[in-house]
Amino acid sequence: MRSRLLAPALLFALGLPAAAAELAEGSRFPDLVLPDARDGRPRSLSEFRGEKVVLHVFASW
Amino acid sequence: MPGWHAETARLRDEGKLRMVGIVQEQHPDRARLFMQWKELDWPILVDSLNLLDVSLVPITLLIDEDGVIRRTTPPVAEARSAAQELVELPPASDSAAPVRPQKPSLKALRRAAEEGGAEDWRRYAEALILWGGPKRLDSAVEAFEQALRLDPADARAQFRLGVARRMRYDGAAGESDDFGAAVAAWSRALELDANNYIWRRRIQQFGPRLNKPYPFYDWVVRARAEIERRGGVPLALPVEPRGAEIAQPARVFAAADGAAVEPDPEGKIHRDPARYVRVTAAQVPGNVRPGTSTRVHLELRPNPEARAHWNNESGGVVLWIDPPQGWDADRRLIELENPPRAVSDEPRHAELELRSPRQGPAAAQLDVYALYYVCEGVKGACLYRRQDVSVPLSMEVR
Numbered sequence: 001m002r003s004r005l006l007a008p009a010l011l012f013a014l015g016l017p018a019a020a021a022e023l024a025e026g027s028r029f030p031d032l033v034l035p036d037a038r039d040g041r042p043r044s045l046s047e048f049r050g051e052k053v054v055l056h057v058f059a060s061w
Numbered sequence: 062m063p064g065w066h067a068e069t070a071r072l073r074d075e076g077k078l079r080m081v082g083i084v085q086e087q088h089p090d091r092a093r094l095f096m097q098w099k100e101l102d103w104p105i106l107v108d109s110l111n112l113l114d115v116s117l118v119p120i121t122l123l124i125d126e127d128g129v130i131r132r133t134t135p136p137v138a139e140a141r142s143a144a145q146e147l148v149e150l151p152p153a154s155d156s157a158a159p160v161r162p163q164k165p166s167l168k169a170l171r172r173a174a175e176e177g178g179a180e181d182w183r184r185y186a187e188a189l190i191l192w193g194g195p196k197r198l199d200s201a202v203e204a205f206e207q208a209l210r211l212d213p214a215d216a217r218a219q220f221r222l223g224v225a226r227r228m229r230y231d232g233a234a235g236e237s238d239d240f241g242a243a244v245a246a247w248s249r250a251l252e253l254d255a256n257n258y259i260w261r262r263r264i265q266q267f268g269p270r271l272n273k274p275y276p277f278y279d280w281v282v283r284a285r286a287e288i289e290r291r292g293g294v295p296l297a298l299p300v301e302p303r304g305a306e307i308a309q310p311a312r313v314f315a316a317a318d319g320a321a322v323e324p325d326p327e328g329k330i331h332r333d334p335a336r337y338v339r340v341t342a343a344q345v346p347g348n349v350r351p352g353t354s355t356r357v358h359l360e361l362r363p364n365p366e367a368r369a370h371w372n373n374e375s376g377g378v379v380l381w382i383d384p385p386q387g388w389d390a391d392r393r394l395i396e397l398e399n400p401p402r403a404v405s406d407e408p409r410h411a412e413l414e415l416r417s418p419r420q421g422p423a424a425a426q427l428d429v430y431a432l433y434y435v436c437e438g439v440k441g442a443c444l445y446r447r448q449d450v451s452v453p454l455s456m457e458v459r
Contacts, residue, residue, distance in 0.1 A: 022114075023113070023115070023120065023122065023130065023133065024130065024133065025130055025131065025132060025133055026129065026130065027129070027130055028127070028128050028129050028130070029122065029124055029128050029129075029130055030113070032108075032112055032113065033162045033163065033164065033165070033191075034083065034106035034107060034108055034112070034191065035089070035106065035107050035191055035192075036104065036105070036106060036107075037084065037089050037092045037093050037096065037105040037106065037107050038093060038105075040089070042162040042163060042164045042192075043104060043106045043162055044106075044160070044162035045081065045124070045128060046128065046159065046160035046162060047159050047160065047161065047162060048079050048081065048159065049126060049127070049128060049157040049158060049159045049160060050126050050157070050158060050159055051078075051079050051126060052077065052078050052079065052123075052124070052125060052126060052147050052148055052150070053078070053079045053080070053081055053122075053123075053124040054065060054069060054078060054079070054080050054081070054121065054122070054123055054124075054144060054147070055080075055081050055082070055083065055121070055122040055123075055124055056062055056065065056080070056081070056082045056083070056119060056120070056121055057082075057083045057084075057085065057108075057113060057115055057118055057119060057120040057121075057122070058062055058082060058083075058084055058085070058118050058119040058120075059084065059085045059086060059118045059119070059259075059262075060084055060086045060091050060092045060094075060095040061086070061091075061262070061266065061277040061278060
């Protein structure tokens with residue numbers, strides 16, 4: 001595994017995009033349906049509408 | 062991420078907050094093992110194709126009841142206060158109700174592709190990968206290729222074609238050239254967008270130690286040990302990370318020391334003209350800059366047409382590496398171990414690294430020969446054979 005990267009704030013200061021334009025404060029998270037890691041069934045953040053969510057986008061490498 | 066897990070435990074237990082993960086991982090089983098190791102009990106979604114289009118990880122998003130992102134990647138030191146702040150935000154007045162996610166209709170996407178353009182073919186291919194299962198992998202590869210025929214500059218389609226070819230390589234229907242084709246597709250994606258961190262890491266995952274940012278999957282060994290120590294049974298990995306995927310980064314190229322003894326210097330062993338075993342090679346990166354290193358992946362596959370299989374009762378496969386003039390190899394002799402079965406027919410793999418000369422021609426040949434015990438048919442002859450292979454090498458010459 002590896003240690004943390006430059007914080008997105010610093011990346012913005014350098015003029016580099018931190019992530020896809022859609023994943024910015026104020027925008028709605030995309031309605032993406034992806035397989036569950038445990039059983040492969042369709043999952044989406046839309047299941048959690050009505051709740052507050054902390055979402056981690058990460059890599060297992 | 063373990064920091065966030067710990068700092069938000071109370072809020073989650075109280076039902077005030079959900080934690081959800083999206084993992085940029087081609088092998089869901091490796092993500093599952095990781096979750097088991099770190100004891101993560103929250104939903105994790107697998108984004109094998111990088112449909113999120115993120116060009117770096119990790120990213121932490123604090124999202125409200127409406128699905129709106131309220132904060133992006135606060136430092137982990139602020140995790141507890143940031144989570145508390147999110148929880149204390151007044152709910153949006155028109156909060157939407159939860160929506161149950163559905164698989165898309167593959168038939169509808171297929172129709173749209175046939176009437177549409179490159180992007181429609183790509184979407185159809187992506188759905189085939191996520192929802193079509195192993196039997197639709199061939200169709201997924203074809204659909205990505207069609208998307209690329211219509212728009213060769215679609216970098217995402219190139220990357221995702223690579224993922225599809227690699228998935229097929231890992232499965233029962235994998236062909237020898239699927240791995241090389243995956244690497245080539247990832248390389249084309251990176252040529253189109255050199256800033257994509259995910260795509261760059263994918264090449265580095267299979268590339269030389271000098272260009273490794275970290276040892277991608279060396280954690281698997283630690284994870285298994287820790288899970289067992291706690292009395293658990295580590296989840297199985299159908300495709301074991303190996304070679305480049307677990308190699309430690311290196312600062313210096315370590316050329317072979319010359320101690321290895323060539324196994325058949327006079328060429329006395331009978332040759333196999335690729336009748337019993339087929340040998341395939343892939344070079345990562347495909348084009349190596351002068352004075353830097355590249356990793357060569359070799360695959361030996363018993364030929365099903367000859368009903369050939371390995372004989373594991375004698376010695377294992379031995380490979381002798383002869384680098385071209387001016388190039389160095391990190392190993393001259395490779396000895397593979399046999400599985401604990403009398404016979405088998407699985408593809409076998411070997412990897413080595415080469416350092417290119419500072420000056421030289423763009424094209425060179427790596428000479429390799431493999432020595433192996435192989436049998437033909439069920440009660441057929443068992444033979445000891447040598448196969449000589451010439452691996453074309455490519456160097457970037459300005």
